[in-house]
Amino acid sequence: MVNPPALLDRRLSVAPMMDWTDSHYRSFARLLSRHTLLYTEMVTTGALVHGDRARFLHFDPAEHPLALQLGGSDPADLARCAQMGADWGYDEINLNVGCPSDRVQNGRFGACLMAEPALVADCVAAMKAAVTIPVTVKSRIGIDDRDSYEDLVAFTQAVAAAGCDALIVHARKAWLQGLSPRENREVPPLRWDWVLALKRDFPALPMVLNGGVTRLDQVEELLSEQQIDGVMIGREAYQNPWLLADVDRCLFGAENPVTTPQQALDAYIPYVERQLADGVPLASMTRHLLGLFHGCPGAKAWRRTLSEQAHRPGAGIEVLKAAAAQVRPREALLADA
Template identity: 60%
Template structure:
């Protein structure tokens, strides 16, 4: 997407609901499950460093099922030439968007001069974005924080956005917290710094030509929906993973369609699961992503227990999932009675 291009309706619609890139969680198995739940949501890979894309095992790092589209590749890195090369490879592998991580606060990321610390280097980010845009023909976007450490001036945040936007980026996913580079763990960085959604709202109000998606702390349907009064989209993180049925409810509420039961959705995932098992993938690598499907429901504990105890065993297959579903459905029927 060029600097002057406005997002078309299909693109704007596709970023209304999205699932955040989450390390160790949003692999291809997870994304295929989320696609069953939310046919219209935009999905994101785990962050992959540009060097890994260029020199690593692309078959593993860039694994993607055809069902996942639209899906974005999130890159880490700060060297424009490497980011450009990685972006080109990502587009060639079929990703619908390339996203640059400017929000991860981990020590490893800081040591490599990428992630959240790039909030302090807007000119470098702009150079990287410009190189990525020139190298590929899919939208290049940025996921960022409000600032780092004691950055508490909206004007500094807005200046970062403006500098990167001038390089051609039209879409920003704003995790509406600061990132603390010292003293907080990555987990604490998702919870301790206060949320300031109003900064994302103001950004959209003052720069209406930009596409702004808000992220951070969104855990309920009504809450997610309220954000759409102010910005273009809402990105769910941990909530989509721990309570994946929320993702389905939002997709139906925002895009239309029929609300399906949890069991119906899981059974719709069966063709993907059996195809992966036939390729030699162990069931445990797939079922770990569905454990939250019955969160808060009667029978949910039995569902999780059966899968947790059995999925790692040799020969575990779809029948284990059916057994877990059977116990859960039995619990739901007794509750209804």
């Protein structure tokens, strides 16, 4: 049973990140938090219409709640792909209006669509007509010379009128020429104040702030004091996945699924074993675990062992166990204090 839009909890989500938030990462993240909303990597409409649909849409049922992010600009294609996602069992369809890469621009989707709010509105309306699950948009605060607060308000008005169920705003503008995607995540200044002002100006539109958040206390403050509906964390949740381990207690009033990184690893091993049996290379899964023991003595040896050995032909669970054996867990440090 799919949650109606009003019931999808957006207090914390992990951003869609190309080459990072695949099903293996999401399956691991779900062991750390049962309630955090997860997103797929961006999937283009062309890949779904003309490619291997099962390859791009597959996920493990344990990954719920889970949103599918689409990249495209043709309303009919987006409606068709949104229907595919809904039929596949996703909890939300999200439209990418924030990625600044040249490849995405050449396909006329991503951040360049902020220059065409009427087209984005048509896309949202078409998807809304095709599915009953939430349809959301992830944008920037502006692009190039279309970077005034008034431009952002006009864009928001357009997507809200089209029926957008939530707006996720990366609080940096995007330079479509002259900056790489990485530089676009770091160089333009963060403007949380714009996102918070936008929420005040559109109080009925659920709004999620993305960009620059790296700690749970920041999330708690934004939710409680700034009245934002949710916070999305990107690179920090990937590079330091243990950040998610206290989310359920801090933000959702629930029991944390695991209490130590080793417990998280032990819980992930059965998943790894099933994937290995299906022919998935070990490195496809262990690459998402490199930051698990961040801050623990032996973390460097953990990363080195996985990086050097997991890609070898026939590598199996023994590599994970050998790497973990070199780490001194956090609880041992507390005992020594």
